[in-house]
Amino acid sequence: MESGDNKSNRQVQKAHSYSSYERRSVGSPSVIVIGSGFAGIAAARALHDASFQVIVLESRDRIGGRVHTDYSFGFPVDLGASWLHGVCKENPLAPVIGRLGLPLYRTSGDNSVLYDHDLESYALFDMDGNQVPQELVSGVGKTFESILKETELVRQDFSEDMSIQRAISIVFDRRPDLRLEGLGHKVLQWYLCRMEGWFAADADTISLKSWDQEELLPGGHGLMVRGYLPVINTLAKGLDIRLSHRVTKINRRHNGVKVTVEDGRTFVADAAVVTVPLGVLKSNCIKFEPRLPEWKEAAITDLGIGIENKIILHFEKVFWPNVEFLGVVAETSYGCSYFLNLHKATGHAVLVYMPAGKLARDIQKMSDEAAANFAFTQLRKILPNASTPIQFLVSHWGTDRNSLGSYSYDTVGNSHDLYERLRIPVDNLFFAGEATSADYPGSVHGAYSTGLMAAEGCRMRVLERYGELDLFQPVMGELVPVSAPLLISRM
Ligand SMILES: Cc1cc2nc3c(=O)[nH]c(=O)nc-3n(C[C@H](O)[C@H](O)[C@H](O)COP(=O)(O)OP(=O)(O)OC[C@H]3O[C@@H](n4cnc5c(N)ncnc54)[C@H](O)[C@@H]3O)c2cc1C
Numbered sequence: 001m002e003s004g005d006n007k008s009n010r011q012v013q014k015a016h017s018y019s020s021y022e023r024r025s026v027g028s029p030s031v032i033v034i035g036s037g038f039a040g041i042a043a044a045r046a047l048h049d050a051s052f053q054v055i056v057l058e059s060r061d062r063i064g065g066r067v068h069t070d071y072s073f074g075f076p077v078d079l080g081a082s083w084l085h086g087v088c089k090e091n092p093l094a095p096v097i098g099r100l101g102l103p104l105y106r107t108s109g110d111n112s113v114l115y116d117h118d119l120e121s122y123a124l125f126d127m128d129g130n131q132v133p134q135e136l137v138s139g140v141g142k143t144f145e146s147i148l149k150e151t152e153l154v155r156q157d158f159s160e161d162m163s164i165q166r167a168i169s170i171v172f173d174r175r176p177d178l179r180l181e182g183l184g185h186k187v188l189q190w191y192l193c194r195m196e197g198w199f200a201a202d203a204d205t206i207s208l209k210s211w212d213q214e215e216l217l218p219g220g221h222g223l224m225v226r227g228y229l230p231v232i233n234t235l236a237k238g239l240d241i242r243l244s245h246r247v248t249k250i251n252r253r254h255n256g257v258k259v260t261v262e263d264g265r266t267f268v269a270d271a272a273v274v275t276v277p278l279g280v281l282k283s284n285c286i287k288f289e290p291r292l293p294e295w296k297e298a299a300i301t302d303l304g305i306g307i308e309n310k311i312i313l314h315f316e317k318v319f320w321p322n323v324e325f326l327g328v329v330a331e332t333s334y335g336c337s338y339f340l341n342l343h344k345a346t347g348h349a350v351l352v353y354m355p356a357g358k359l360a361r362d363i364q365k366m367s368d369e370a371a372a373n374f375a376f377t378q379l380r381k382i383l384p385n386a387s388t389p390i391q392f393l394v395s396h397w398g399t400d401r402n403s404l405g406s407y408s409y410d411t412v413g414n415s416h417d418l419y420e421r422l423r424i425p426v427d428n429l430f431f432a433g434e435a436t437s438a439d440y441p442g443s444v445h446g447a448y449s450t451g452l453m454a455a456e457g458c459r460m461r462v463l464e465r466y467g468e469l470d471l472f473q474p475v476m477g478e479l480v481p482v483s484a485p486l487l488i489s490r491m
Contacts, residue, residue, distance in 0.1 A: 028053055029462045032259050032267050034247050035275035037065025038444050039432040041235045042451025043273045043458070048239055050459055055267060056239055057259065059246035060402050063236055066277070066434075067444060069227030070393055073314050075348055076227030079395040080310075081444045083107070084224060086217020087488055092452070093231065093445050094486055100230055103487045104222030105345035107324055121324035121344075124190060125382035132187055132329060140180065140187040147171050147178050147188075155208050161413045164195075164211055165203035186329035186336075193336035193356075199409040200306025200442070202357040203333065210410035215439045222488060223345045228444065250274070251289045252427050270462045271428040273454045275447075278422070278435035279305045279404025292426055299421035302414045303435060305405030307398040308356040309364060311375040314391040315349040320383055326351070328382055334359055337378050353378065356406075361398060368394040407442035408435035423450060428461060430454040 029052050033044040036058040048054045062068070066080040084091060087104055097104070107121070124132040151167040172179050180188050192203055199206050224231075249260035250272060257272040276286065281300045291297070320326060326339040337359070342350040353375035355363050363371050372392040379386050397406040410416055416438060423436035432454035433447055440446030 046455035069229035088219030304411035
């Protein structure tokens, strides 16, 4: 499928690639998968196992995309995804995680998007370092749920969409009894800040009509104690993955695709599966020839992409309370923040600061050192005797040209159908990735499922043309038999 490597031979190789592009109707079926995150690897694995010739083109020098387990502390920490949302056998990733015997630490048994941590595992503090009484934390949690319930009425009453923030202010006008003052107000802002973290976006941009359209698998939320990397490494075994191959152009014809990478090399195949992140599609750094249809371009423009980053602080020893989440409450959700205590799950003295939305955008303008200092300053506000971290790591999902955002969300005025529109194939171009999952957007298992769906669509289309449908196995549902239960702990 590759047209050649050597720059001096490029003209000859191009000629070869163009002619093979025209000749795609003979020979065995071939597919180019663009991107080696969970969606790309799922698609490539499935098509490879269904006897397709598959090449994966990946711009980074590593696989995994927004799954990035770092080992520089001497143990694994995830700079991207770290939870399995839906710790249950229905989760499409359960077979491979179970088979590998990877432990999960369940942080919450709740299936809602608001509580990926159980309430009793929070310790919230005000800016003076005073701990908020636990009854107040739980009480305000209940008020927040009531407010969200009331926003459903606002949704019914207004035909126009609006932001979650505006809906909450309408609820306060209608139900002044739900307004909170003083510390209660600050704790409420903290809940809002957590919700903004789930969507990686500010409440004034999240759609009232669509924010709760995603589905949640049962079983609660479990941290991948040893990181996500072993999962993707296992799925990627034996695949032909070309690292440091940044795709710049995708040509499609009725009988094949030609994909060009940054240094001018071209690759041809019967079809392609595009799994690059929504932020990359938005940036137009990949040229589609002919242009994608208008409805597809509109979906790319209109679907939102949020930002959440991680600032991971490694300490000599633990000096904080034995809870899963340390929160800082403030007057506004922007001023609130939180730290995940990884010591509970992994035994290592690590806190993970996770800013989202505008706060994340402001912090990503800083140097890594300044960002780590910022997180540490927040920690010092609540724990004045905090010792200085010995190491730190900072993610850059919003500015990294390979992601240009953390994950997708529904913006005001746009329909949740955009996810589906992003997924629908255009001729022999298939689309996968978290932003094409209407049911499970912004998740690893969502990305994985869309990779399998794209593979199946691709198999059907290519093989129909070959007239050999029965010779190849269906790609879905037969990847790895469920052979081992998930190992779930809470230390
Ligand atoms: C901070 C953070 C925390 C998260 N936490 C969780 C969590 O706890 N649980 C959860 O389920 N999900 C979480 N997510 C979301 C999850 O990580 C993603 O939904 C999922 O990993 C996306 O997979 P993907 O295959 O769609 O995209 P990606 O993993 O981004 O893969 C796309 C690939 O395309 C490559 N690429 C980009 N441009 C090009 C190009 N021009 N040519 C070739 N290749 C290119 C990229 O390098 C990348 O490898 C989190 C995400 C972030 C950023």
